[in-house]
Amino acid sequence: MERIDTIVIGAGVAGLTAARLLVRAGRRVVVLEARDRVGGRVVTDRLSGLVTDLGASWIHGINDSPVAAAAAAFDMRTAEFTVGGYQVDSRPIAYYTPDGRRMDDAAARAFAADVHAVDAALVGIIAASEPEASYREVTERAIAEQGWAAARAQRVRDHLEHRAEEQYGAWIEDLAAHGLDDDLIDGDEVVFPDGYDVLPRRLAEGLDVRLNHVVSAVRWADDGVGIETSRGAFTADSVVVTVPVGVLQSDDFTIDPPLPPLHADALGRLEMNAFEKVFLRFEDRFWDDDVYAVRQGGPEGVWWHSWYDLTRLHDVPTLLTFAAGPAAQAVRNWSDEDIAESVLAQLRRLYGDRVGAPTQVHVTRWQDDPWARGSYAYMTLGATTSDHDNLAVPIGGVLHLAGEATWTDDPATVTAALCSGHRAAENVLGHAVPIESAWS
Ligand SMILES: Cc1cc2nc3c(=O)[nH]c(=O)nc-3n(C[C@H](O)[C@H](O)[C@H](O)COP(=O)(O)OP(=O)(O)OC[C@H]3O[C@@H](n4cnc5c(N)ncnc54)[C@H](O)[C@@H]3O)c2cc1C
Numbered sequence: 001m002e003r004i005d006t007i008v009i010g011a012g013v014a015g016l017t018a019a020r021l022l023v024r025a026g027r028r029v030v031v032l033e034a035r036d037r038v039g040g041r042v043v044t045d046r047l048s049g050l051v052t053d054l055g056a057s058w059i060h061g062i063n064d065s066p067v068a069a070a071a072a073a074f075d076m077r078t079a080e081f082t083v084g085g086y087q088v089d090s091r092p093i094a095y096y097t098p099d100g101r102r103m104d105d106a107a108a109r110a111f112a113a114d115v116h117a118v119d120a121a122l123v124g125i126i127a128a129s130e131p132e133a134s135y136r137e138v139t140e141r142a143i144a145e146q147g148w149a150a151a152r153a154q155r156v157r158d159h160l161e162h163r164a165e166e167q168y169g170a171w172i173e174d175l176a177a178h179g180l181d182d183d184l185i186d187g188d189e190v191v192f193p194d195g196y197d198v199l200p201r202r203l204a205e206g207l208d209v210r211l212n213h214v215v216s217a218v219r220w221a222d223d224g225v226g227i228e229t230s231r232g233a234f235t236a237d238s239v240v241v242t243v244p245v246g247v248l249q250s251d252d253f254t255i256d257p258p259l260p261p262l263h264a265d266a267l268g269r270l271e272m273n274a275f276e277k278v279f280l281r282f283e284d285r286f287w288d289d290d291v292y293a294v295r296q297g298g299p300e301g302v303w304w305h306s307w308y309d310l311t312r313l314h315d316v317p318t319l320l321t322f323a324a325g326p327a328a329q330a331v332r333n334w335s336d337e338d339i340a341e342s343v344l345a346q347l348r349r350l351y352g353d354r355v356g357a358p359t360q361v362h363v364t365r366w367q368d369d370p371w372a373r374g375s376y377a378y379m380t381l382g383a384t385t386s387d388h389d390n391l392a393v394p395i396g397g398v399l400h401l402a403g404e405a406t407w408t409d410d411p412a413t414v415t416a417a418l419c420s421g422h423r424a425a426e427n428v429l430g431h432a433v434p435i436e437s438a439w440s
């Protein structure tokens with residue numbers, strides 16, 4: 001049987017980073033990947049002739065970002081697009097009132113100031129909140145403190161509901177009060193006109209990645225690990241498991257002996273979300289000029305409320321919207337055409353007959369992806385931010401969990417995946433290694 005020091009399960013950014021750092025340190029490493037490609041939730045479609053990032057697209061703040069450093073080292077072209085954190089006024093946004101009229105600049109500024117006032121109040125309210133509190137409960141307290149009339153409060157309430165959905169793919173009542181604590185953006189946000197998948201493809205260069213290997217069982221003991229896959233068994237001294245939370249929680253992936261209570265309890269408090277991208281391409285632009293996004297408030301915006309103008313990336317009129325939280329669950333079994341029609345109905349409220357037929361529609365289906373089971377994990381009621389880091393505490397000296405959901409500082413991101421892979425490599429090696437060795 002071949003001799004392997006460490007098996008890494010999953011060739012997403014976390015697994016590839018861990019594998020690369022371990023190989024750089026002289027370890028024999030095999031990466032086992034269920035799909036027929038590397039990258040996991042960083043995947044770029046080019047079949048349409050255009051570059052479309054179906055999973056991650058943003059670096060949510062490039063200041064001191066290891067992903068930005070890796071992207072620069074790999075010569076990845078970036079485009080500034082600082083509206084990826086559901087900010088209210090980071091860049092020009094066309095806001096529409098519930099009855100479909102565009103807000104003038106003064107009204108939009110007043111609305112943004114209201115959101116900032118609630119956000120300022122939220123900091124203390126969240127810090128003082130009880131463990132089982134939801135994001136809804138804390139935001140309601142912050143709104144109540146302002147003493148506003150009903151319509152003004154409702155406008156901000158809509159925004160906060162949509163922020164929970166777009167940032168975490170969860171309904172505001174299901175998200176823990178602390179669920180957005182680590183959602184800070186430091187510096188500009190950027191996207192990748194040539195595709196985010198360059199990052200995992202470059203990280204994978206030179207690694208022994210075995211594609212189409214579906215892992216079903218991990219057995220661990222003090223003296224090593226045994227791994228069962230659809231293409232035979234493997235043994236090694238240690239294993240780094242980077243499969244998404246939804247796979248870890250499923251019966252199709254067993255760990256024996258089971259995870260210790262620290263890990264099992266933390267895992268039980270996280271849940272994969274419902275979050276899908278809907279891309280619509282058109283012959284002609286019909287929406288507002290010089291804005292990064294268009295947003296619609298009120299009851300008509302319950303599902304489709306925000307459209308991001310991606311035209312600048314490839315000079316093809318393109319809008320991106322999200323089916324997030326309840327909307328993603330409701331349209332899960334709809335055809336692409338029906339989803340597009342539902343989105344277009346809302347656009348027609350704002351732009352009337354100017355809305356042309358889309359030349360291309362692309363809807364992601366992460367909820368039905370067996371190797372993801374959702375887009376990323378969110379904190380359910382009762383979860384604490386440290387649940388993420390607790391998952392990564394080494395088990396028995398041989399079993400290491402990594403991946404976006406195991407990183408407290410900025411979970412649910414590529415950054416979290418990269419940093420968690422770095423930490424897992426250090427834990428396997430028993431000493432520090434510079435993260436830059438993954439790309440230098
Ligand atoms: C729609 C969407 C939008 C997003 N937007 C952003 C964004 O703008 N910015 C951002 O920073 N992040 C974003 N994210 C999150 C980001 O993509 C993830 O946090 C990150 O890519 C996760 O990397 P990972 O290595 O932890 O997991 P993954 O990329 O999921 O890697 C895990 C790997 O394990 C494999 N696997 C699963 N089960 C098995 C098995 N049984 N056997 C073998 N292999 C298995 C999977 O195929 C996968 O390749 C987005 C994600 C989605 C889906």
